[in-house]
Amino acid sequence: MAKGVTIRWGQHGEGRVVTLPCRPSVSGSSEGTAALPQLIADCTPATFGHDGKDVYDPSYRLAGAMSAQDFTTDFCPYETGIIDMITQILMRWRGLRAELYKLNVYSGPSGMFKSHVDTPRGEKQVGSLVVCLPVAFQGGGLAVRHGGQQIVHEWSTFMTDEAASCVQWAAFYSDCEHEVLPVIEGHRVTLTYNLYLAHGTGLLAQGEWGIGGLQPAQLPLSQHLRDLLLAKPVLMPNGGYLGFDLTHLYPHTHPSLHAFVPQMLKGADLAVYEAVQAAGLTCVLGGCRNDHHFEQIDILDKLDAQDRRRRRNEVTGWGREAMVNALTPLRVDDSGDYHEQEVPLEESFDEVEVSKVKDLRARVAIRERITWVNVSGHDAAKELSFAGLAYGNQAELKVRYSNVALVAKVPNAAERGLKVV
Ligand SMILES: O=C(O)CCC(=O)C(=O)O
Ligand SMILES: [Fe+2]
Structure with a gap:
């Protein structure tokens, strides 16, 4: 560990500092071995x-403590990649915010x-992270138990300089x-x-401290959507569907990555999703609305079902799960060619096999039931896909990025609390 971990504490005018692992004392400075006993002495029991009260009982807990507001540290669990690892392992790609306690x-x-x-501490707390700083000690294993299983994190350094120079950590769910x-010996x-x-x-997506966070309800699109839903005369009195062509490309042709697209929304697309959510609308992600590639015949049925579940409060609305992912892996053959089923214009239906016409009519009908909000005039949206090639012994098509559309369900006037005159 090249840099060490610095802790600063103390009253105004009496600031103290220690850098761990402790290095030989720098003359005239409190940095060094003398500072660690001081840090320990400045902790409170x-x-x-217990039973809703803070209790001091040294037969149950014998330790010193310093609250986060009484010290600062340059140790950052985000910078070290710990939070990323915890997010991947414990949270399966949902976000996580770590607060020093x-x-x-x-x-x-x-x-x-x-x-x-x-x-x-709050209903959104899902777990705890313990970071063991580089100070020598023996014993002091952290035993974590769940479902009859136990793991003991042995961070004991056995007093060797090498082991005592690492930061070690463990994270576990709150339950x-x-x-x-x-x-046995030393200080943990x-x-x-x-x-x-x-x-x-990270902190950027959180508005909880009243600063810095993105407030989706404040997004202009969210306000426009709410105005539209409450407009007089009533728009879409019987309800309907609003479609948004997303601006970025997503790997929804990939056999497994397509399942992660809701968690991958980028930039303006994430803002559209957040705004639609903040306006209280249920939404679904589906294939591009381009005439030739609107693949999901059942997309609106899935959306309706999700909306009914949400109204029955079976879906909490928390996180990306509130959006239905109707994306399916598109078929890519061995040569890397992408097989779309073309949907010809209605006029040319007679040229198509009779058996396919019913299916094609269904696709056209679905497209027509959606009111498209943005007109995707730019070339990128028309260009259906972009292939990323990876070169091995043969050129292999790894990931193909394609356009995606977000469709939101507009409730009928009564559900919006409006009277139709
Ligand atoms: O220090 C540890 O390993 C765990 C501490 C702990 O359980 C706590 O502070 O609640
Ligand atoms: Fe604990």
Whole structure:
């Protein structure tokens, strides 16, 4: 670990600093071995939640604690990639926000925290992250239990300089019981973070602190949609469907990646999705509306079913699951050619096999039931796909990116609380 982890704390005018692992004292500075005992001395006895109260009981928890507002650190779990790893493993691509909670010190010969489940801090908390800083200690395993299974994270450094120079970490879901086994010798210094479910990894997609976050309801499109839904005379009194051609290309021809497109929405497309959600509309992602490629015959049925489920409160509306993904992998043959089923114009239906006409009419009918909001005049939207080639011993078509459309269901006037005169 090249840089070390710096902790700064102390009252105004009495600021202190330690960089871990402790290096030989720099003369005249508090940085060095003397600063660590000071950090430990400045911690207060750690309490824990019991029956809704903070309790101090050294027979259950023997540790020191410093609250996040009383120190700063340059250690960043995002920068080190820890949050990305947790997001992938524990959250299956949903976003996660880590909030520094406490610094704790469990010291030998008996520092420990008996078996407990962390008190959730807010309904979006999904887990905890413990980061063990590079200070030498023995014992102090972190046992995490779930479903009759146990994992013990042994971070003990056995006093070797090499082991004591690493940052080690573990993350677990909030419902996992865990325990800090007794520290035999040395000091086990940890940073704990609360992990919250978020729209995206990091802070930008969160409006919770009232700053910086994207507020989808404030997006101009969201306001226009709400005005449209409440307009007089009533537009679409019997309800209907609004279609948006998305502006970016997505790998929905890929056999498995197509399932992730809702989580991959980019830039303006994400804003369209957020705005549609904020306006209270249910939506579905489907193939491009281009005349030749509108593949999903059942797209509107899927949308209607999702909307009914949402109205019955079976879908919470949280996260990307609220959008139906009707994308299916498009067929790409061995030569990499993409087989679209062309939908000819109605006039030329007689040239098509009779058996196909019913299906083709259904596709045309679906396109016509959707009111398209944006007219995709630009070439990129007309160009149906763009192939990314990867070269191995033979040119192999890896991923093909194609246009995608988002279709939102407009409820009827009564469902919108409007009277039709
Ligand atoms: O330090 C650890 O490994 C876990 C600490 C813990 O369980 C807590 O602070 O709630
Ligand atoms: Fe805990």
